[in-house]
């Protein structure tokens with residue numbers, strides 16, 4: 001095990017990382033908000049996050065509500081400019097011109113949680129798809145676009161394609177609408193799909209089918225996918241790697257089997273232990289963070305806790321946890337965690353107890369001390 005310096009201490013130089021199609025390096029996003037009395041505050045929605053995607057790789061980004069997942073995806077989709085850090089496409093910093101933006105969006109597409117909100121309700125499916133094809137495939141003739149549209153709809157198992165193309169979004173089921181959104185994203189032949197909880201609003205009965213569709217796109221097209229989810233079981237089914245966010249920061253990342261079987265951060269451990277049994281299938285959003293809910297409200301991102309942001313809720317917390325942010329510890333195979341337990345030689349405790357038992361023991365100690 002070796003430690004690397006805090007990300008703040010590293011020099012942010014755009015050195016091409018071979019093999020990555022998309023990277024966010026040490027990105028932060030701060031929003032300035034105005035309170036009722038006109039006072040401004042800064043919401044530190046994402047702080048110093050790094051993610052990278054290789055072609056054909058599926059990375060799940062998990063974390064409870066408000067942890068910064070959507071903000072990170074929006075930075076990757078260029079809907080938000082990072083306050084700090086940079087986004088690299090195939091190792092190159094991205095340009096800011098209109099042309100560069102269009103080129104970027106023909107490689108990186110974002111799929112939102114709500115398929116209804118992302119289609120123009122006044123227009124039929126045909127128009128919604130044709131518009132994307134006109135914009136990103138200007139060389140195609142009208143007949144070429146029609147043919148491509150049929151191929152795209154069939155690709156996402158919406159048949160007969162001509163019938164679906166003639167419908168308005170409200171005439172489709174939620175699952176059909178999300179397939180249209182995926183077909184529209186595919187119209188530009190992207191190299192990366194950013195899925196922001198793309199199946200969470202769909203009926204449980206079709207979620208597995210949608211996961212299989214995403215899996216197929218990666219296998220057949222070598223597309224990389226950032227899959228934002230609240231659902232550890234879905235992440236386990238679909239993904240190669242898992243990255244965990246807490247209160248705007250990434251706290252652990254690594255190969256899914258390792259992260260799920262032996263989480264190396266107390267927050268990841270809590271998420272995994274409180275997630276429903278994978279045998280029961282893809283779970284419900286509210287169920288998944290039940291364990292985290294027991295710990296009380298997540299911290300404020302305007303005035304986040306000092307040191308490790310998880311320390312007010314962590315049963316393993318030590319004195320230094322409240323004072324200094326933990327360093328990142330490399331654990332091999334691309335697995336890393338930011339937790340003082342590693343630096344203090346106490347990481348073994350994570351495997352020896354459950355989060356619930358550690359919390360109960362902590363409570364007893366605190367009660368005994370008071």
Ligand SMILES: Nc1ncnc2c1ncn2[C@@H]1O[C@H](COP(=O)(O)OP(=O)(O)OP(=O)(O)O)[C@@H](O)[C@H]1O
Nearest residue numbers: 031033043045064065066067068069070071072301
């Ligand atoms: N435009 C904005 N202006 C101010 N604050 C924002 C803005 N967008 C997001 N935030 C804040 O940033 C934090 C992170 O929000 P974000 O939507 O990224 O979380 P999330 O992990 O996607 O949550 P969820 O799981 O509920 O979708 C939240 O505190 C949110 O209120």
Ligand code: SF4
Nearest residue numbers: 308311314321339340
């Ligand atoms: S650094 Fe400390 S408070 Fe943070 S997760 Fe690790 S043990 Fe808990």
Ligand SMILES: [Mg+2]
Nearest residue numbers: 069070071196
């Ligand atoms: Mg979100």
